Amino acid sequence: xxxxxxxxxxxxxxxxxxxxxxxxxxxxxxxxxxxxxxxxxxxxxxxxxxxxxxxxxxxxxxxxxxxxxxxxxxxxxxxxxxxxxxxxxxxxxxxxxxxxxxxxxxxxxxxxxxxxxxxxxxxxxxxxxxxxxxxxxxxxxxxxxxxxxxxxxxxxxxxxxxxxxxxxxxxxxxxxxxxxxxxxxxxxxxxxxxxxxxxxxxxxxxxxxxxxxxxxxxxxxxxxxxxxxxxxxxxxxxxxxxxxxxxxxxxxxxxxx
Amino acid sequence: xxxxxxxxxxxxxxxxxxxxxxxxxxxxxxxxxxxxxxxxxxxxxxxxxxxxxxxxxxxxxxxxxxxxxxxxxxxxxxxxxxxxxxxxxxxxxxxxxxxxxxxxxxxxxxxxxxxxxxxxxxxxxxxxxxxxxxxxxxxxxxxxxxxxxxxxxxxxxxxxxxxxxxxxxxxxxxxxxxxxxxxxxxxxxxxxxxxxxxxxxxxxxxxxxxxxxxxxxxxxxxxxxxxxxxxxxxxxxxxxxxxxxxxxxxxxxxxxxxxxxxxxxxxxxxxxxxxxxxxxxx
Numbered sequence: 001x002x003x004x005x006x007x008x009x010x011x012x013x014x015x016x017x018x019x020x021x022x023x024x025x026x027x028x029x030x031x032x033x034x035x036x037x038x039x040x041x042x043x044x045x046x047x048x049x050x051x052x053x054x055x056x057x058x059x060x061x062x063x064x065x066x067x068x069x070x071x072x073x074x075x076x077x078x079x080x081x082x083x084x085x086x087x088x089x090x091x092x093x094x095x096x097x098x099x100x101x102x103x104x105x106x107x108x109x110x111x112x113x114x115x116x117x118x119x120x121x122x123x124x125x126x127x128x129x130x131x132x133x134x135x136x137x138x139x140x141x142x143x144x145x146x147x148x149x150x151x152x153x154x155x156x157x158x159x160x161x162x163x164x165x166x167x168x169x170x171x172x173x174x175x176x177x178x179x180x181x182x183x184x185x186x187x188x189x190x191x192x193x194x195x196x197x198x199x200x201x202x203x204x205x206x207x208x209x210x211x212x213x214x215x216x217x218x219x220x221x222x223x224x225x226x227x228x229x230x231x232x233x234x235x236x237x238x239x240x241x242x243x244x245x246x247x248x249x250x251x252x253x254x255x256x257x
Numbered sequence: 258x259x260x261x262x263x264x265x266x267x268x269x270x271x272x273x274x275x276x277x278x279x280x281x282x283x284x285x286x287x288x289x290x291x292x293x294x295x296x297x298x299x300x301x302x303x304x305x306x307x308x309x310x311x312x313x314x315x316x317x318x319x320x321x322x323x324x325x326x327x328x329x330x331x332x333x334x335x336x337x338x339x340x341x342x343x344x345x346x347x348x349x350x351x352x353x354x355x356x357x358x359x360x361x362x363x364x365x366x367x368x369x370x371x372x373x374x375x376x377x378x379x380x381x382x383x384x385x386x387x388x389x390x391x392x393x394x395x396x397x398x399x400x401x402x403x404x405x406x407x408x409x410x411x412x413x414x415x416x417x418x419x420x421x422x423x424x425x426x427x428x429x430x431x432x433x434x435x436x437x438x439x440x441x442x443x444x445x446x447x448x449x450x451x452x453x454x455x456x457x458x459x460x461x462x463x464x465x466x467x468x469x470x471x472x473x474x475x476x477x478x479x480x481x482x483x484x485x486x487x488x489x490x491x492x493x494x495x496x497x498x499x500x501x502x503x504x505x506x507x508x509x510x511x512x513x514x515x516x517x518x519x520x521x522x523x524x525x526x527x528x529x530x531x532x533x534x535x536x537x538x539x
Binding site: 034131192 | 360384
């Protein structure tokens with residue numbers, strides 16, 4: 001039993017060490033040559049534009065259902081006209097970043113782990129190294145940059161369509177006046193909320209992509225291993241999104257409010 | 258012939274000095290989780306020569322190639338590639354040494370998101386300052402060498418197993434490395450396709466003067482490479498049985514459980530009285 005615990009601890013420490021090493025190599029790769037610019041552009045397209053549909057749908061329906069649910073609750077206090085205030089605060093501060101993060105964990109976290117994992121098991125990563133290319137610079141750096149910069153963009157889009165979804169439900173189902181909805185949204189928004197909603201996605205995007213890359217590059221055991229890596233990447237990235245969101249929120253509340 | 262500069266490295270001409278051995282192993286050992294994979298392996302590959310590494314599966318043949326490329330580091334001993342000691346070399350410096358080496362992986366390891374042409378020209382496109390027109394010309398030239406010119410725009414998934422190996426050879430030779438490593442390049446191929454791969458290995462060695470390390474357990478292919486030579490006759494390249502002097506330039510190494518049990522030419526291998534060698538050859 002003790003032996004198993006020691007083995008588990010060793011492998012956990014080793015995993016953390018390897019993950020940190022990957023971060024260091026990635027950050028070094030961002031600020032030094034060679035820099036594979038066209039791969040960066042390609043990843044901005046794949047991660048940013050490619051995730052647009054899922055983010056639009058998630059944001060829209062989250063805003064819509066939030067309006068429905070909060071409408072019922074606010075009715076108990078005769079506060080239905082303030083539904084916009086609740087939607088904007090929830091979407092921008094919390095639901096937008098977290099749900100976009102979770103969607104991206106499912107979509108790009110799994111995609112990256114599967115792609116890099118299959119490259120590992122088919123010797124393509126070794127082939128890259130044999131051809132004098134650093135796989136971190138070629139494969140990890142472009143994905144991390146794309147995840148880091150595109151997640152906030154996608155989150156803002158998700159927030160916007162969420163508020164739009166809430167507006168449709170508020171106006172056409174709850175009977176709230178359109179002008180009242182938009183007024184309550186702007187009234188309830190503070191600059192600190194916007195900062196919180198925009199800072200968090202940078203960190204979440206970075207975490208999702210680095211986990212996908214780390215798990216993918218560590219793939220062992222053929223096609224079965226690729227499947228295992230894909231599942232592990234989604235699970236780890238999803239849990240990380242929730243956990244990192246909590247800690248970042250705590251820090252930002254201390255710093256901003 | 259187009260010229261190009263590999264990033265952060267001196268020119269190929271200066272690096273591949275003809276009087277320096279291409280590869281030297283001195284008492285190299287490697288173990289994983291306490292299990293010895295290679296024990297006290299020593300050999301020298303001279304420029305333009307061939308080493309054919311034979312052995313059963315799991316005997317450590319492919320591990321030798323990974324050590325040469327720096328994909329693995331040995332526990333003991335010294336490895337020298339074209340005059341540079343690489344067994345303790347950091348990864349960043351190893352990238353420069355890999356400009357000396359081309360590797361043909363077991364299943365080809367082609368990049369499946371790139372076309373055949375992009376695969377072959379990968380290093381020239383990504384790691385050199387060669388103009389794109391010159392890269393294209395070099396890609397067409399090497400694809401012509403392996404007789405796959407018409408497949409330049411295809412994806413690797415559209416090729417047969419033998420064609421994929423030939424593309425892998427073209428990719429490995431495109432940047433003109435002085436040494437090529439072949440990891441089971443003919444395994445899993447039918448005899449006719451395997452012979453075409455063997456001919457490419459012989460052509461590269463004799464026409465392009467490339468030093469080769471061929472890892473295989475296919476005896477037929479090993480002896481073909483060791484006992485044939487390529488001769489240019491005008492525009493044609495003819496493959497014919499080699500003379501005794503040429504045969505001596507191809508040496509066999511036999512591994513058994515990570516230990517080198519035989520080193521010598523084809524005739525010496527056939528004449529060996531070692532029971533394991535005899536069993537392997539029978």
